[in-house]
Amino acid sequence: MDSRKIWTTEEAQGDFVRVLRDAREAGPQEIHDITGVYELKVRLDRTKPDAADFLARRPVKG
Numbered sequence: 001m002d003s004r005k006i007w008t009t010e011e012a013q014g015d016f017v018r019v020l021r022d023a024r025e026a027g028p029q030e031i032h033d034i035t036g037v038y039e040l041k042v043r044l045d046r047t048k049p050d051a052a053d054f055l056a057r058r059p060v061k062g
Helices: 009-014 016-025 051-057
Strands: 006-008 029-033 036-040
Touching: 006 009, 009 016, 009 029, 016 029, 016 036
Parallel strands: 006 029
Antiparallel strands: 029 036
């Protein structure tokens, strides 16, 4: 579901939480200002262990 939205700097500053949420849920967001166009997109943090892998490696008790 790629629902790119174009934000002005003022809109993005006024509703930054929504910009972040939309980037996470709908895809990359563009923020336009006089210096250029910025793209905000979410990247998975591969430095944290995967919860499913962690649980699968635990010994079964009982």
